[in-house]
Amino acid sequence: MSPRDKHAQHDPSPLLIAVASSPADRLRLAERLEGIAPVLLVADLDELRRLLSTPDEPCA
Numbered sequence: 001m002s003p004r005d006k007h008a009q010h011d012p013s014p015l016l017i018a019v020a021s022s023p024a025d026r027l028r029l030a031e032r033l034e035g036i037a038p039v040l041l042v043a044d045l046d047e048l049r050r051l052l053s054t055p056d057e058p059c060a
Contacts, residue, residue, distance in 0.1 A: 026043070
């Protein structure tokens with residue numbers, strides 16, 4: 001394993017989170033951002049909160 005490989009394993013990848021209400025907008029964003037960074041596309045902030053909450057935390 002090269003030093004570069006070891007470095008890549010320890011550095012977290014950036015994650016882009018985008019909120020778009022319409023499926024067409026989410027698809028358009030996914031196409032434009034493909035290959036740039038991992039992308040999480042959600043419909044609204046409530047969906048994002050549900051995804052980010054832990055099982056022990058109630059969603060607001």
